[in-house]
Amino acid sequence: xxxxxxxxxxxxxxxxxxxxxxxxxxxHTILADQLAAVRSDSARWGTTGAELDLALLVDGLxxxxxxxxxxxxxxxxxxxxxxxxxxxxTPGHAQYTRNMVTGASTADAAxxxxxxxxxxxxxxxxxxxIVSLIGIKHVVVAxxxxxxxxxxxxxxxxxxxxxxxxxxRLGITDVRVVPISALKGDNVVTPSTAMPWYSGAPVLExxxxxxxxxxxALQDLRFPVxxxxxxxxxxxxxxxxxxxxxxxxxxAIMALPSRRMSxxxxxxxAHGEGQDAHAGDAVTITLDDEIDxxxxxxxxxxxxxxxxxxRFDAHVIWMADAPxxxxxxxxxKIGTRTVVATVEAIHARIDVNxxxxxxxxxxxxxxxxxxxxxxAEVVAFDTYDTCRAMGAFILIDRLHCGTVGAGMIRRPVTRxxxxxxxxxxxxxTRVTRQQRANQKSQQPCVLWxxxxxxxxxxxxxxxxxxxxxxxxHHSYLLDADNVRHGLNRDLDFxxxxxxxxxxxxxxxxxxxxxAGIIAITAFISPFRxxxxxxxxxxxxxxxxxxxxxxxxxxxxxxxxxxxxxxxRRGSVPHFTGVTSPYEAxxxxxxxxxxxxxxxxxxxxxxVHFLESTGRLKH
Amino acid sequence: xxELEAESIHIIREVVAECAKPVMLFSxxxxxxxxxxxxxxxxxxxxxxxxxxxxDTGWKFQAMIAHRDRVVREMDLNLLVHHNAEGRASGVSPxxxxxxxxxxxxxxEALRQAxxxxxxxxxxxxARRDEETSRAKERVCSFRDGHRWDPKNxxxxxxxxxxxxxxxxxxxxxxxLSNWTELDVWRYIHREQIPVVPLYFAAPRPVxxxxxxxxxxxxxxxxxxxxxxxRTEMVRFRTLGCYPLTGAIRSTATTVPEIIDEVLVxxxxxxxxxxxxxxxxxxxxxxxxxxxx
Numbered sequence: 001x002x003x004x005x006x007x008x009x010x011x012x013x014x015x016x017x018x019x020x021x022x023x024x025x026x027x028h029t030i031l032a033d034q035l036a037a038v039r040s041d042s043a044r045w046g047t048t049g050a051e052l053d054l055a056l057l058v059d060g061l062x063x064x065x066x067x068x069x070x071x072x073x074x075x076x077x078x079x080x081x082x083x084x085x086x087x088x089x090t091p092g093h094a095q096y097t098r099n100m101v102t103g104a105s106t107a108d109a110a111x112x113x114x115x116x117x118x119x120x121x122x123x124x125x126x127x128x129x130i131v132s133l134i135g136i137k138h139v140v141v142a143x144x145x146x147x148x149x150x151x152x153x154x155x156x157x158x159x160x161x162x163x164x165x166x167x168x169r170l171g172i173t174d175v176r177v178v179p180i181s182a183l184k185g186d187n188v189v190t191p192s193t194a195m196p197w198y199s200g201a202p203v204l205e206x207x208x209x210x211x212x213x214x215x216x217a218l219q220d221l222r223f224p225v226x227x228x229x230x231x232x233x234x235x236x237x238x239x240x241x242x243x244x245x246x247x248x249x250x251x252a253i254m255a256l257p258s259r260r261m262s263x264x265x266x267x268x269x270a271h272g273e274g275q276d277a278h279a280g281d282a283v284t285i286t287l288d289d290e291i292d293x294x295x296x297x298x299x300x301x302x303x304x305x306x307x308x309x310x311r312f313d314a315h316v317i318w319m320a321d322a323p324x325x326x327x328x329x330x331x332x333k334i335g336t337r338t339v340v341a342t343v344e345a346i347h348a349r350i351d352v353n354x355x356x357x358x359x360x361x362x363x364x365x366x367x368x369x370x371x372x373x374x375x376a377e378v379v380a381f382d383t384y385d386t387c388r389a390m391g392a393f394i395l396i397d398r399l400h401c402g403t404v405g406a407g408m409i410r411r412p413v414t415r416x417x418x419x420x421x422x423x424x425x426x427x428x429t430r431v432t433r434q435q436r437a438n439q440k441s442q443q444p445c446v447l448w449x450x451x452x453x454x455x456x457x458x459x460x461x462x463x464x465x466x467x468x469x470x471x472x473h474h475s476y477l478l479d480a481d482n483v484r485h486g487l488n489r490d491l492d493f494x495x496x497x498x499x500x501x502x503x504x505x506x507x508x509x510x511x512x513x514x515a516g517i518i519a520i521t522a523f524i525s526p527f528r529x530x531x532x533x534x535x536x537x538x539x540x541x542x543x544x545x546x547x548x549x550x551x552x553x554x555x556x557x558x559x560x561x562x563x564x565x566x567x568r569r570g571s572v573p574h575f576t577g578v579t580s581p582y583e584a585x586x587x588x589x590x591x592x593x594x595x596x597x598x599x600x601x602x603x604x605x606x607v608h609f610l611e612s613t614g615r616l617k618h
Numbered sequence: 619x620x621e622l623e624a625e626s627i628h629i630i631r632e633v634v635a636e637c638a639k640p641v642m643l644f645s646x647x648x649x650x651x652x653x654x655x656x657x658x659x660x661x662x663x664x665x666x667x668x669x670x671x672x673x674d675t676g677w678k679f680q681a682m683i684a685h686r687d688r689v690v691r692e693m694d695l696n697l698l699v700h701h702n703a704e705g706r707a708s709g710v711s712p713x714x715x716x717x718x719x720x721x722x723x724x725x726x727e728a729l730r731q732a733x734x735x736x737x738x739x740x741x742x743x744x745a746r747r748d749e750e751t752s753r754a755k756e757r758v759c760s761f762r763d764g765h766r767w768d769p770k771n772x773x774x775x776x777x778x779x780x781x782x783x784x785x786x787x788x789x790x791x792x793x794x795l796s797n798w799t800e801l802d803v804w805r806y807i808h809r810e811q812i813p814v815v816p817l818y819f820a821a822p823r824p825v826x827x828x829x830x831x832x833x834x835x836x837x838x839x840x841x842x843x844x845x846x847x848x849r850t851e852m853v854r855f856r857t858l859g860c861y862p863l864t865g866a867i868r869s870t871a872t873t874v875p876e877i878i879d880e881v882l883v884x885x886x887x888x889x890x891x892x893x894x895x896x897x898x899x900x901x902x903x904x905x906x907x908x909x910x911x
Contacts, residue, residue: 003621073755226628227635229664231663239631241628270620270623388777392779394779394781400785401784401785402773
């Protein structure tokens with residue numbers, strides 16, 4: 001049996017609570033003593049005259065009964081032969097918008113009530129907008145009180161057209177409009193005999209057959225770590241709920257934001273140890289090696305990472321009496337991570353009634369806006385549309401600890417992500433790469449030196465740059481000194497850190513090439529896959545791989561910084577050639593061995609290669 | 619069922635990860651038993667990272683206490699038992715003070731005492747939203763200022779992003795079974811073979827009919843009027859509380875599958891037999907505002 005969570009929303013007096021009461025009553029979920037209580041309550045609070053006031057079943061709080069309105073979300077449960085349902089009955093009044101958002105946040109579908117005697121109201125449009133904002137993909141519009149308009153088709157048709165247009169404009173495509181009378185029971189559970197002109201299904205049948213299985217579309221693994229379970233030194237498990245995708249024993253994974261990599265050793269589910277686990281499962285995962293993973297980290301597959309940034313644009317709904325203030329610090333909880341955050345700017349406040357946008361300096365209770373948020377730390381996230389669990393957040397007041405806002409990430413704000421975002425368009429540059437190259441009498445390229453530590457990379461690269469300079473060419477050397485201390489100082493020496501180090505160097509080299517400059521890089525870069533990545537990045541023709549094939553014994557004898565000695569003693573982890581492998585290039589453009597080739601000859605060979613391939617002119 | 623199970627485990631882990639000193643209320647009933655089972659799953663292979671707390675009014679069924687002690691022994695759990703010593707010394711009982719005052723003093727007040735004494739900032743409870751209309755409105759992580767619940771001023775609770783932040787003097791009541799129904803609970807007990815108090819199964823028991831409730835004569839403290847003559851009937855309990863305030867139902871269901879069949883066709887609600895729910899209008903809401911679970 002599948003589970004469907006839906007909300008009901010509508011304006012005051014549209015009959016939401018009555019509809020739910022009818023669903024429960026007609027599906028035989030209401031029990032005799034509850035019914036007896038409703039009968040006696042109807043006499044006391046009821047608003048339906050002699051008829052049973054089924055709304056009293058759901059309006060549980062005394063204040064709601066006294067005022068005859070729904071204030072807070074009420075959850076009700078019923079089932080059919082096919083499905084179990086969790087209904088969140090949410091208030092319609094603007095004053096309780098935050099409570100409607102609360103109910104909507106966990107819903108798969110929405111039932112929006114419209115009063116047939118009044119048609120679509122401003123409130124109805126607001127509900128439709130919130131439903132679309134929260135990302136609910138299925139909407140049933142129940143046009144209620146058809147009995148009061150003599151079950152007339154023309155009235156229904158007019159409302160239907162209006163509703164469909166409104167919802168389609170908001171991007172909701174699965175819309176069903178049903179004429180009902182919650183009071184009389186028409187088209188709620190059983191088809192109505194009073195409206196033979198309606199050929200569609202009653203509300204319950206639509207809900208019973210709604211296909212929501214494809215709504216959580218993200219297939220990539222997202223596993224936010226909730227709890228590090230470490231009962232004794234021999235066991236270290238990461239507990240949490242898989243929010244998207246699936247994971248198998250043996251999978252190569254990466255923990256974010258550290259980018260540390262490992263493999264899945266075992267998966268403990270609620271049903272014992274298993275080989276795999278899927279979205280929705282609450283599991284405990286153990287890893288091959290004890291990399292440092294803590295609560296708030298997100299475990300993903302290495303090649304399927306989400307965005308990583310410390311700022312993003314998001315829709316924020318404000319839920320507190322005190323206004324949202326730009327620049328004020330709040331705590332932001334996303335997944336299992338809580339960080340300090342500020343709203344840097346309110347791009348535009350959205351009037352939920354007519355969707356018009358307005359400039360704003362602050363947000364009041366129940367208002368919403370597109371905002372730029374800045375976090376104190378980098379977090380891993382997806383956009384809300386990609387994955388609800390990875391793109392939704394709440395804002396918590398740091399003083400009184402209340403939940404003051406809710407947000408949905410719409411786009412990351414980073415350079416890397418900006419490239420793949422359809423919202424950010426490259427400005428075409430006026431001066432072309434070729435024009436710059438012609439001006440400098442050179443074909444720009446990346447001269448990528450690779451080889452063991454002390455194999456001569458930096459020495460040759462420096463000498464080469466001097467030679468090029470004397471000939472009037474324009475080059476620039478990227479090496480450990482000018483990259484590790486600045487651009488890449490946040491990276492460590494783990495495998496993941498090294499991959500990112502190389503990727504960034506590749507990106508920077510590419511920019512130099514675009515600027516018409518010959519970029520020279522001198523990094524060990526031990527892995528074929530990394531060098532392949534850079535070759536793909538800058539384009540095959542612009543990538544010149546220079547392999548320094550000086551043997552390990554020679555490098556170790558040179559050892560100018562004493563690193564080999566330290567590595568042999570075990571005090572330098574991950575040292576290439578000693579405790580970490582070096583993968584020699586399979587087809588380098590040039591191979592140089594400085595153990596038997598003098599420095600000047602190495603430089604000459606490279607210059608000759610560049611001239612013969614047309615990269616240097618004169 | 620798997621979805622409900624995963625949701626409950628998620629809630630329990632989240633609160634344990636974020637709260638300084640959580641505790642699990644163990645009322646010995648079926649919901650508590652399911653909640654305890656889920657907590658064990660959430661942290662396996664580690665032991666439970668929090669103690670259990672039982673607020674003992676002194677009027678629980680004998681079979682409940684026996685079950686409690688057996689479970690604690692067999693699972694090697696850390697159980698705290700709290701009585702309202704003052705109330706007990708003053709001889710407060712359901713008969714002397716009426717069900718309302720008795721519940722206030724021996725349950726609600728006792729619970730507040732226990733939570734304050736130990737400084738717990740979060741307490742898990744087995745309440746479900748389908749039990750009663752005011753419970754249907756309560757959050758999963760329900761905020762208490764002092765110990766009071768303000769139904770009109772609840773924290774918004776979105777997605778599964780629970781806000782567990784509290785200041786000193788404030789605390790949370792957490793309901794991992796919020797979205798379970800009575801039927802879900804029994805089906806899960808059946809699937810997972812969770813042991814429950816034998817009183818849930820029908821057996822011949824001595825009962826008297828009192829104000830429309832079948833009250834079991836669990837010990838000789840139950841004052842009987844001259845017209846009341848205990849008779850043996852085949853009964854079981856749908857919920858368990860204090861024996862003088864908890865009505866039995868006539869039933870022949872002696873196994874979990876038979877109970878499931880019975881719940882499927884029942885025409886009365888689960889808490890029908892709980893006298894304290896009906897002692898005044900809006901009764902549960904009032905009790906909850908004052909700190910009752």
